[in-house]
Amino acid sequence: MSDTATPARPTRTGLHRPDPTTIMVDGEPVTAHPGESLATALLAAGRRTTGETTSGAGKAPYCNMGVCFECVVTVDGQPFQRSCLIRVRPGLIVQTGPAR
Amino acid sequence: MSNPTDVVVVGAGPAGLAAAATLGRHGARVTVVDEQQRPGGQIYRQPPTGHTRTGRRTEAGRALLAEAAAAPHLDWLPDTVAWGVFGTRAGLDDYAGPAPAPGRLRLGVHTPDGGRTLEPAALVLTAGAYDLPVPFPGWTLPGVLTAGGVQTFLKAQGLLPGRRFVLAGGHPLLLVVAAQLVAAGAHVVEVAFSQHLRTLLPGPRDLAAAVGNAAKLAEGAAALRHLRRARVPVRFGTVIRAAHGDPELDGVVLSRVDAAGLPVPGTERTVACDVLALGYGFVPSTELARQAGCAVAWRPAEGGWIVDHDDWMRTSVPGISVAGELTGVAGAEQAEVEGRLAAYGTLQTLGLLDADRAAALARPVRRILARRRRFAAAVLSRFAPDPAALNALVTDDTVLCRCEEVTAGDIRRALCDHPHLGTANAVKLLTRAGMGLCQGRSCQPAVCRLIAEQTGRSPEQIGAFTAQPPVKPVPLASLAAAARQHDDQG
Numbered sequence: 001m002s003d004t005a006t007p008a009r010p011t012r013t014g015l016h017r018p019d020p021t022t023i024m025v026d027g028e029p030v031t032a033h034p035g036e037s038l039a040t041a042l043l044a045a046g047r048r049t050t051g052e053t054t055s056g057a058g059k060a061p062y063c064n065m066g067v068c069f070e071c072v073v074t075v076d077g078q079p080f081q082r083s084c085l086i087r088v089r090p091g092l093i094v095q096t097g098p099a100r
Numbered sequence: 101m102s103n104p105t106d107v108v109v110v111g112a113g114p115a116g117l118a119a120a121a122t123l124g125r126h127g128a129r130v131t132v133v134d135e136q137q138r139p140g141g142q143i144y145r146q147p148p149t150g151h152t153r154t155g156r157r158t159e160a161g162r163a164l165l166a167e168a169a170a171a172p173h174l175d176w177l178p179d180t181v182a183w184g185v186f187g188t189r190a191g192l193d194d195y196a197g198p199a200p201a202p203g204r205l206r207l208g209v210h211t212p213d214g215g216r217t218l219e220p221a222a223l224v225l226t227a228g229a230y231d232l233p234v235p236f237p238g239w240t241l242p243g244v245l246t247a248g249g250v251q252t253f254l255k256a257q258g259l260l261p262g263r264r265f266v267l268a269g270g271h272p273l274l275l276v277v278a279a280q281l282v283a284a285g286a287h288v289v290e291v292a293f294s295q296h297l298r299t300l301l302p303g304p305r306d307l308a309a310a311v312g313n314a315a316k317l318a319e320g321a322a323a324l325r326h327l328r329r330a331r332v333p334v335r336f337g338t339v340i341r342a343a344h345g346d347p348e349l350d351g352v353v354l355s356r357v358d359a360a361g362l363p364v365p366g367t368e369r370t371v372a373c374d375v376l377a378l379g380y381g382f383v384p385s386t387e388l389a390r391q392a393g394c395a396v397a398w399r400p401a402e403g404g405w406i407v408d409h410d411d412w413m414r415t416s417v418p419g420i421s422v423a424g425e426l427t428g429v430a431g432a433e434q435a436e437v438e439g440r441l442a443a444y445g446t447l448q449t450l451g452l453l454d455a456d457r458a459a460a461l462a463r464p465v466r467r468i469l470a471r472r473r474r475f476a477a478a479v480l481s482r483f484a485p486d487p488a489a490l491n492a493l494v495t496d497d498t499v500l501c502r503c504e505e506v507t508a509g510d511i512r513r514a515l516c517d518h519p520h521l522g523t524a525n526a527v528k529l530l531t532r533a534g535m536g537l538c539q540g541r542s543c544q545p546a547v548c549r550l551i552a553e554q555t556g557r558s559p560e561q562i563g564a565f566t567a568q569p570p571v572k573p574v575p576l577a578s579l580a581a582a583a584r585q586h587d588d589q590g
Contacts, residue, residue: 013284015258018150035148040257048348049242055505058347060242064249065142066135067230069537
């Protein structure tokens, strides 16, 4: 099929949203909508991997409802925040990868 | 005492909303605690504040949400984790200071403003359920999600989390999610049901149970028609064997299964996709109830461990009631009805409703409940996953505990080396499975299935990982704040 080669890029659909704002993810600006979940913002920005296991394997949202803790990131210096439960607000500073 | 709450309801899904609204209407002062920003739970999950739907769709659960919003005496604690119940003499009961005032329970919560404790006279636990995690090679890859997780991205966040979707498992939710994905413009490559079609077709007993439950059946049938029209292949007797991709998902291996549900060698085929949604059913979120000391029972067709209760939904622990999926997974309608029943029971305990009035109010609710239970029993028995078939998906290299990266091989070896071991807790201590951030929510079902297969012991003998406070990770500062608040009041 033709579209198997196109890189997967999640897309926003079906909602009217507030005007976008900018958050910082691993030092890079990412456009996101205030109020949407951080997991949504990360996936929509093309970041399918949001963390790393101890052995270095990629981690990403799995249950998307706060149960599995696979999607945890560091938010404004607070480690282990579930990105599926954190809401985007202007100026959020996010660090993916292992918590330090 | 600065806290005037009579009842704390933990969980703002259908059961919690119905319980809270009913309690409030009868004069109880209620605090509703929920991890989400807006009420509704997973099934009636609303879009974020400031977001509205583009279509003219009726919001599911609208009547119940409106009822709860209008009910008097309700105090909402959104974005809040309920992490421990104290004053029940279960386990680490002095964790948050000495016993609460007589007739009171203490609940530790972590709010966006930090930790605090609530001291209600009664608790109604309505924490719901989550997708049953089913391990197989590659299930930890980014791009593999639960069906519920994919549905939440789509319904509540307006996000298609990929382009090409495969849905696999054994629960009717797969059909509903697949149809919603197609309607949103996604390419659904295939829907794979592990069951053979003949085992899913209704028998006479099911048709009897369907009386009065036509809406549920119609929803599944409509989804199936929608998928047929979109030419989405829905295959039965087909299971997920592996997920591939480095570093992220780019394809899955599916294969046929025999009459016993075991994979048939030589029938494997690879399908390209960037999202795999898994839907094998649901596990009741019993951790807070178990931590509080509530007795549980093993009911595999209803999701595993469920919380025991009497016919007013009261658990074995005085002051604590349950409703909804914690009593056995049966869906939103049954959860709502049980929530009302739990409220009538709790109102009697609080002296706000006399027994005759409660019985009269409960009568119509019990009739609906009986009908729902017949339907749930008929459906659940047909879609309950078979342990041997699930174990057949697991190789020695398959990670069971995602947090601590413990494989099935690690656990099999531990059981071989220590033949006297045979409980979930013993295996946890030896292998670290269940010791990570999720506290065993993701791995417990698979770990216990493996122990059962290896040792021949029953699920009751194997038990569950002991639920300890905090039942979800919270910052130490939050625990300290809870203890300080208690000292200040003491």
